[in-house]
Amino acid sequence: MTKIVLVVQCRDRPGIVHATTGAILALDGNILESHQYRDELSDDFVLRVTFETSATKVQAEEKLRAELAEFEPVFRLRTQDEPYRVLLIVSKIDHCLIDLLYRHQIGELAVEIPLIISNHRDLEPVAQSYKIPFAYIPVTLESKAHAEAQTLKLIEENSIDLVVLARYMQILSDEMCDALPGRIINIHHSFLPGFKGAKPYQQAYQRGVKLIGASAHYATGDLDEGPIIEQDVARVTHAHDAAELQALGRDIERRVLAKAVRLHIEDRLVVVNDRTIVFE
């Protein structure tokens, strides 16, 4: 039996679910899970179905494409034996990297990690201890375009499906983001109220915030402003100094990023009109 995850995105029109379930039935498929979303304003429609079938992936795709052709859908179809190939990009800070590698190691995160890229050498030993190839690509103002070209080349060569910025302190160019739409996840601290600039935990302390948080989102040209995937917060008090806020921030960041990655590799995320639909 093949276990297939299907995500169909199209204009909403009567019959789309019926056509899809008809095709699955014809494939002798058994639906395991199904979620759908319809955007009331834009009429966008998304369907995510997992099903088991005795057909092959190729047969399933052929059948579904044929039966759904009239709806002109955007299509995603994966089987369980096709794990996502994930590139981790980091700078010097290791808490998100180590957490993702740990979850990978114990089988919680069923992906392949063929490569880690960094603009610093600091975390090379971590990559080595997990026996994952490490590429050092320094980034300066002048070399940025070249560094991104190198990165894109490695993404190509390694057949990367998903790029995770596991605390990568560089802003990607619009070109880089556009080259991988909905395929780059970033993690970002967030505060109530929000504020920009350096030393955010110092600012949070000075502002006396009572909650600190983190947001994972898809990277777009504007680093902080891509579609939000997942957010969480922790309560803090005036007694927490900036270092303690930062320590709490690490906990939230690694947890939120890991969840975002998990949702992505289970194909539970679809971006509709700059909002992330989460089929959980």
Place this chain on the structure above:
Amino acid sequence: MTKIVLVVQCRDRPGIVHATTGAILALDGNILESHQYRDELSDDFVLRVTFETSATKVQAEEKLRAELAEFEPVFRLRTQDEPYRVLLIVSKIDHCLIDLLYRHQIGELAVEIPLIISNHRDLEPVAQSYKIPFAYIPVTLESKAHAEAQTLKLIEENSIDLVVLARYMQILSDEMCDALPGRIINIHHSFLPGFKGAKPYQQAYQRGVKLIGASAHYATGDLDEGPIIEQDVARVTHAHDAAELQALGRDIERRVLAKAVRLHIEDRLVVVNDRTIVFE
């Protein structure tokens, strides 16, 4: 256009979704929302669909019953112009009652409340101020069976769909619960670790718990042990005395109960093997 909520429960068999969406298509219906659940162990299947159709409710029900007959489903089908009729049962404590009445008043809770029943007269003025009939049915050890019979009669006469125990400090008999399966919601404080007995907030204080919570569940014979609908907690410290824990408890209780009621009246709750499936 009629807006219909359909909940179908049956054994899982290939074709059930296809048959349902086929019937909806034949009714010229447009699916607005759809959720489904399949219990891996028991093979139970539940589908909740909302759709708009130019057909009447009677036509829709007829068509769906015919098309789904072979799956021998349990059926729920409601239209938006059929608000749930809700009976509130209380004792002396008013925070859940007042909160539900407020939500009702501002239109957040789209139900009819034809009656409030209590085993005490304390909250009669509240009922009066909201212009809702109030029935005083005292309960003693001897009169309990009689009181429940009176209550069931009023439920019948008032065509009650849902009974909400908004802090009703009496345990219902097994017979009463069995007479209204999945139609009585209760709210209950919960603690980590759990403990039984009187003065729970005093116990929570003495135990030094760091979280206090509340659970809403469907009432079954065993008052605390029905299928859980919704739970929430709040953090507390050693500095909170029993009265403060109780005040926090009130906030959680009213919030959790209101959410459980909202989920029920939107037909988002289905009990499968003593677990509550929440289609949210």
Place this chain on the structure above:
Amino acid sequence: MTKIVLVVQCRDRPGIVHATTGAILALDGNILESHQYRDELSDDFVLRVTFETSATKVQAEEKLRAELAEFEPVFRLRTQDEPYRVLLIVSKIDHCLIDLLYRHQIGELAVEIPLIISNHRDLEPVAQSYKIPFAYIPVTLESKAHAEAQTLKLIEENSIDLVVLARYMQILSDEMCDALPGRIINIHHSFLPGFKGAKPYQQAYQRGVKLIGASAHYATGDLDEGPIIEQDVARVTHAHDAAELQALGRDIERRVLAKAVRLHIEDRLVVVNDRTIVFE
């Protein structure tokens, strides 16, 4: 026995706690609760002590002022029989008002509420049902200065200690805020990431936020930016529409505002360098 809450604010210097506890000891006082805070950057120091004494309030104040004179402290000293006199200011939205009145009614909020002011007549019946005087003070661009003068006059006449903006949709002038520093509490929705402008819940929906929240803070000239007192959030999903976000927002707002008021009337809040120290 008199139960006294004392808040002392001064430069940090060795001996301040010793001098205070010495004075309390000399008053035959028994310390019930004590909190202190020292700002590492600015050297500001705050001490909050509650104690029981057979002395009168006047005697206690005299003794403490004498013994602490060399530290040149800012002083707050209250007894349990001096409840805060609270003015509630509202517009048309009632959830925060009704929640505060309910908590007041059941004794959870031990204050006096001699007056409700509004720029609309909508909530006058609520005030009447709780038998609280209601002043209608309309506000237009032209009449704003006059309206604030009227309000300040009523604050004076009613010996108001604390002003609570229980969803008052007007921005107070800098002059008004400056006239009542640390004595006006406002409630405000907050989001991750933050955004300004009208229809915030609509914006939150469009942005696909996964958390919505509220912040209570002291009003300063810039309405949203006063010292934060309390914040909370709730998880939301893409499936919540703007109306549902708003309903959830109401729950958080009333809870956060009530907590902020409680903290204030228990003298647990001190503003130090634009941060609120919360002695909880």
Place this chain on the structure above:
Amino acid sequence: MTKIVLVVQCRDRPGIVHATTGAILALDGNILESHQYRDELSDDFVLRVTFETSATKVQAEEKLRAELAEFEPVFRLRTQDEPYRVLLIVSKIDHCLIDLLYRHQIGELAVEIPLIISNHRDLEPVAQSYKIPFAYIPVTLESKAHAEAQTLKLIEENSIDLVVLARYMQILSDEMCDALPGRIINIHHSFLPGFKGAKPYQQAYQRGVKLIGASAHYATGDLDEGPIIEQDVARVTHAHDAAELQALGRDIERRVLAKAVRLHIEDRLVVVNDRTIVFE
């Protein structure tokens, strides 16, 4: 300058704070942080003060003991250059162990870890990779007393201050717990409602709980019932299977345990009448 943490526990009597601050003043000490707690029922009193002084630790202790002698206090006095020596005891599950070692490595947890003990060899490589001695002490029904004796001997030899059961699946004997009162921290999953027995996450799934949680507590004879230090929860849905609940449980467990350890090594925990007072 010496930075000292002082914890004083005694019967509540007027003058205790004054005497303590007097002694600190005489030591030319500057108070940095101060918390106190008084149990209304039992009249137990606890004071935690941190202060900087030019005196040595020995001088400070001498002075404080002399000045507080009349209050017959229980005393704890530590300086910053005396890190806690922590023994980690594990079985086969590694998430808590690895998390604590990571926090230790990056300096978030300022302790010494001279030894890891396990009843299995599975995690020996983890200990080796962090260059921490590892003792394998198998436990069978027959060997339990012997194993505990060995463990106590190693605790003695290694001058262990704190034992952390980082998912140690054995119940310690009453004797072992009594030998180290308030010095053994355990982590435990918790659910609303609570339940006992094997496969807790499977039970949580079958029960349809909407929250799963973890509690850290001091071990006493009854493994689950020692004074609670810290608790947290995460929301779950019917769609999470037992494996997913377990994954979420790992996240909560490691976070709650790390916090409990941090609170302990900062001397922020005092057990009073079986409740843990947390000075945070």
